[in-house]
Amino acid sequence: MDLHLLWFVILGVFLAGYAVLDGFDLGVGILHLTARDDTERRVMLNSIGPIWDGNEVWLVTFGGAMFAAFPEAYATVFSGFYLAFMLVLFSLIFRAVSIEFRSKLGSKAWRRAFDFGFFASSLLATLLFGVAVGAAMAGVPLDERGLYDGGFLDLISPYSVLVGMLAVALFAMHGAIYLLLKTEGDLRHRLYNRAWTGFGCFLVCYLLVTIMTLATIPRATANFGAYPWAWLVVLANVLAIANIPRSLFLHRPARAFASSCAAIAGFVFLFGIALFPNLVTSSVEPEARSLTLYNAASSEQTLWNMAVVAAIGAPLVLTYTGLVYWTFRGAVRLDPHSY
Numbered sequence: 001m002d003l004h005l006l007w008f009v010i011l012g013v014f015l016a017g018y019a020v021l022d023g024f025d026l027g028v029g030i031l032h033l034t035a036r037d038d039t040e041r042r043v044m045l046n047s048i049g050p051i052w053d054g055n056e057v058w059l060v061t062f063g064g065a066m067f068a069a070f071p072e073a074y075a076t077v078f079s080g081f082y083l084a085f086m087l088v089l090f091s092l093i094f095r096a097v098s099i100e101f102r103s104k105l106g107s108k109a110w111r112r113a114f115d116f117g118f119f120a121s122s123l124l125a126t127l128l129f130g131v132a133v134g135a136a137m138a139g140v141p142l143d144e145r146g147l148y149d150g151g152f153l154d155l156i157s158p159y160s161v162l163v164g165m166l167a168v169a170l171f172a173m174h175g176a177i178y179l180l181l182k183t184e185g186d187l188r189h190r191l192y193n194r195a196w197t198g199f200g201c202f203l204v205c206y207l208l209v210t211i212m213t214l215a216t217i218p219r220a221t222a223n224f225g226a227y228p229w230a231w232l233v234v235l236a237n238v239l240a241i242a243n244i245p246r247s248l249f250l251h252r253p254a255r256a257f258a259s260s261c262a263a264i265a266g267f268v269f270l271f272g273i274a275l276f277p278n279l280v281t282s283s284v285e286p287e288a289r290s291l292t293l294y295n296a297a298s299s300e301q302t303l304w305n306m307a308v309v310a311a312i313g314a315p316l317v318l319t320y321t322g323l324v325y326w327t328f329r330g331a332v333r334l335d336p337h338s339y
Helices: 003-030 038-048 052-069 071-080 082-104 108-138 158-182 185-216 230-249 253-275 300-327
Strands: 278-280
Touching (some): 003 038, 003 052, 003 108, 003 158, 003 253, 038 108, 038 158, 052 082, 108 158, 158 185, 158 230, 185 230, 230 253
8 A cells, every 4th residue: 555645645635625614614704794784694604603613623634634644745835835824824713703703792893893804814814725726736946955945925926826816716606605505585595696706706717727727837737648537537527617507597506515515626636636746846846856745754654553543533523524514404593692
């Protein structure tokens, strides 16, 4: 068994889980200010209230697994992208504070401030995640030891910003579709319009990112020659995207949400295929300086011990997550204990 490859795949699963699950509640945050009144904003908040913190566990697990399995890549990423990660951390913390403190007082100014904080932190975190993915695709400057050799501005380029915009549009659409499953009445009717608008913005960004990727990053498709079965994922991804407007038109939000989840998971898979076997691709001498799943990994014994722990813990986490989502299924009903 190739334990290095196994942990590369497991990291991809953790990242896909985070993107799918926290993606819709970040999307709810991006859409938060589109609500007409305080009641609608409370409905939107309570649609993610019982689950948002559990969704973020996937990101923590991803970081912990990367630290243990690929410590050199972890050190390079977290030191080189330090300012970006601090901004993400601030956004996620302030987002949590906004959720928990918004309804502590009935003051309109108090609630308005935390409403804006919830929106702005959700938007900033999503944009930064997208920019990070774009920078990883394009490559970052690494020295001969595999350490980051640049500044914060080296992560920002027209391509990475465009990927950030794609992430914002994708999560906004994902969040709008999720809210269709959790709302009723006039709010639900208007959310169909939000979902259509989100899909339109996403489609434009998706086409632009695809064109720019093919035009400027030829190695993004290099692995498709060695692994032709990956084209099946591309096809599945396109079909999932195409099924979103079809399901919205037929007023079948559950199918639209499933397609949105599948599309996001497909994007993560294609991101992994584009990087493989790299974890951090160097923009300078990529063959010599890039950090791969082999030259940046822990010992075989460490990877094996981690695999045993993951085999025991993963079913428990998945079972717990499934129970939470099942318990809080259905449309939101506000009560005195709601946010």
